[in-house]
Amino acid sequence: MNAMLPFPNISPEIFTISLFGMDFALRWYALAYIAGILIGWRLVVMTIKTPRLWPNNTPIMTPAQIEDLLTWVILGVILGGRLGYVLFYQPSYYLQNPLEILYIWQGGMAFHGGLVGVIVAGLLYTGRSNIYKLSAADAMALGVPAGLLLGRIANFINAELWGRPTDLPWGVAFPTQAAQYCPDVIGLCARHPSQLYEAALEGFVLGALLLWLAWRRNAYKTPGVIAGTFFAGYGLARFAVEFVRQPDAQFISVGNPLGLAFQINGYGITMGQTLSLPMIALGVLLILRARRSAGA
Numbered sequence: 001m002n003a004m005l006p007f008p009n010i011s012p013e014i015f016t017i018s019l020f021g022m023d024f025a026l027r028w029y030a031l032a033y034i035a036g037i038l039i040g041w042r043l044v045v046m047t048i049k050t051p052r053l054w055p056n057n058t059p060i061m062t063p064a065q066i067e068d069l070l071t072w073v074i075l076g077v078i079l080g081g082r083l084g085y086v087l088f089y090q091p092s093y094y095l096q097n098p099l100e101i102l103y104i105w106q107g108g109m110a111f112h113g114g115l116v117g118v119i120v121a122g123l124l125y126t127g128r129s130n131i132y133k134l135s136a137a138d139a140m141a142l143g144v145p146a147g148l149l150l151g152r153i154a155n156f157i158n159a160e161l162w163g164r165p166t167d168l169p170w171g172v173a174f175p176t177q178a179a180q181y182c183p184d185v186i187g188l189c190a191r192h193p194s195q196l197y198e199a200a201l202e203g204f205v206l207g208a209l210l211l212w213l214a215w216r217r218n219a220y221k222t223p224g225v226i227a228g229t230f231f232a233g234y235g236l237a238r239f240a241v242e243f244v245r246q247p248d249a250q251f252i253s254v255g256n257p258l259g260l261a262f263q264i265n266g267y268g269i270t271m272g273q274t275l276s277l278p279m280i281a282l283g284v285l286l287i288l289r290a291r292r293s294a295g296a
Contacts, residue, residue, distance in 0.1 A: 003169040004190035012158045032154035033077075036147025041070050043211075044143045053220045060135040069125050073140070076121030077114045084113010088271060089248050111148075111238075112275040134223035134290075141230035142210050148234075149203025156195040163192025163244045178249075194245040201237035209233065224290035232283025235276040242272045 014026045045066055048059045061069070085108045086094045086101055094101050118140065126136045155161045159174045165182045171190030174180070182189035210226055210233075213219035219226050247259025247270050260268035269277075 004171045029154040032150035039146040040143025072121040076117035080117015081109035081114030084110035137227035141227045145207030152199035163194035192244040206233045224286040228283045228286030235279035239276045
């Protein structure tokens, strides 16, 4: 048997309370969302309270406006994330079961959909409040990686979104029946802990880079640089991890064992990679635009 790591015995539920014959549970995934939003909010407020970071040493928003924007962002995350999952990953199922679109407690959120929801929410709020959109995007981007880091760790605890089978010594034997379905493997099936790869790249590394740009390189003074770095950085990280991440079951078939969403002659890309390409392009465009504006 190849060396592998056992899955840690951590319950997805932190605690459960029974009231009036019903069970109410606090799950790690919900806590990750809450903690990620709070940490991101406080990071942005810290920059708002540091005028020297901003163009003309003048923050673009007040702490009160950040709180108002946070409400819009939360709605964008929930609505966009759910609708993104429905449209990108299981449209045929939800067309047949439209009421289940509302069952968000059963899981099924897409990051790319949530990102679109946040962008729409940000555009609406900054438009009605007359706030410079690129600087607002920079502020919002700084707060996202903390949520990504915690969210991916919660995915790992939930034993979901695991990677492809591997014989590397840090492969993890996830306990679910779906994770252990590996026709070519005898005995326990170890898989890439792709959730932790994403937590490291999208959360820790990208977050540290954005903080360094904001606090050490005065990147807020060049609107668009931090937002562009976030889009390009996340897109590149997700594109890379997709090579070892198990695709959603609906994309896998006898003729398409790799679960490629688009392919020609056996070569192609997954749905996650497909959705990451526009992010990379947008990020590069924002960075180039910001540099041209700074040099004008």
